[in-house]
Amino acid sequence: MSADAGKPGTARGDDAAPAASDAAGAPAARQRVAYFGRPGTFSHEVASRRFGASAELTPRRTISEVFDAVAGGAATYGVVPIENAVGGPIYDTVDQLIRREGTGAALAVCEELSLHVTLSLLGRAGVAPKRIYSHFVPLKHCGDWLRETYPDAQILEAESTAEAVERAAQDGEACAIGNKGAAAIYKLEILVPKLGAKGENITRFFIVGKAAEPPASGGRTLLLFGLDHRPGSLVAALSALGRHHINLTRIVSRALPDSPEEYLFLVECEGSTEEPAFKEALALLEQHATGVRSLGSFRVSQKYE
Known part of the structure; x- marks a missing residue:
């Protein structure tokens, strides 16, 4: 087992080798991983599949x-959602990445994971529901099916699916x-294993840690920068990346809390800060944007089905 085993982007929970031992032969300490939500959420599923049963997972x-x-040392890594194909960006995650930058609590993105979300209807066999609970994203994804199948049921939004x-x-x-x-955690039955909603429902997750773990090449990088308040400034900034053939995969803008007419841009793009061409692109970007900084170069792992 390599020295990197257990880090995001190396050994995975699904197929990882047994835990390493120290020089004296004692078992290595369990990895501590914090995840968003309660047991039974999709974040919990991703954390379990990525880090395996040997990790100490805390909701x-x-x-x-x-x-x-993670910032306080109670966990080595954190698992948080960043985007859902139906609901769009998870702005709580975006805001945490932005607001903590430049502080002692700033974290870096170490890996991106994705889950093909399968939504199920859970309840009690033979009981026609008067109320149906879920998070707003599944309710949006399954809205047509719910209205057709349970037209008289009250639809109620919850903080999470769990x-x-x-x-x-x-x-x-x-x-x-x-x-x-x-279902097993909360002792309910699986009434419909896979709801008949149209289209794929993919949720993407970031693994965050105290320090970036950039791949030597490939992967993606998360950039944060501001712009001068003038026409064409965003076009000029993105063109600086385009000239070096840097492909953008995500862009989110957020207004500054103390200056609502000014925006910060969170841009995810292909490539690693370890690559010479990427470094040249960053140097050019700095001529057209303000406060350019990387929030981590990271590996994008395969999708969990």
């Missing part, structure tokens, strides 16, 4: 608390839409 109520756990399942477990006349793995 955190908010994305901010995941960042706090909370929705827990509320349904406590409500004898309710169902929930969520991860089928939560």
Whole structure:
């Protein structure tokens, strides 16, 4: 097993070798991983599949608390969602990355994972639901199916799919839409294993840590920068990357809290800061943007089905 085993982008929980031992032969300490949400959420599933049963997984109520756990040393890595194909960017994650930059609590992106989300209807066989709980993204994804199948049921939004399942477990006349793995945790039945919603439902996740772990080549990089308030400034900045054939994969803008007419841009692009061509692109970008900094170069791992 290499010295990098257990780091994001190297050994994976699905196929990782047994835990390494130290020089004296004692087992290595368990990896501590914080994830957003409760047991039974899709974040929990991704954390479990990525880091394996040997890791110590701890749920955190908010994305901010995941960042706090890693920044404060309570966890080595954190697992947070960054984007859903239906609901779009997860702005809580975006804001945590931006607001903590330049502070002692700043974190870097170490790896990106994605999950092909399969939504299930959980409840009690033979009980027609009067209420159906879920997070707003599954409710949006399955809205047409819900209105057609349960036109009289009240649709109620929950903080997470796991909370929705827990509320349904406590409500004898309710169902929930969520991860089928939560059924065993909250003692409900899987009524519909795969809901018939149209289109793929992919959620992407970041693994965040205290320091970046850039690949020598390939992967992606997350950049943060501001722009002068003048026409064409964004075009000029992105053209600087385009001249070096840097392909953009995500761009999100956020207004500054103390200056709502000024924006910061979070841009994900292909390539690593370890590559000479990428360094040249950054140097050119700095001529057209302000405060350019990298929030980590990272590996993009295969999608979990």
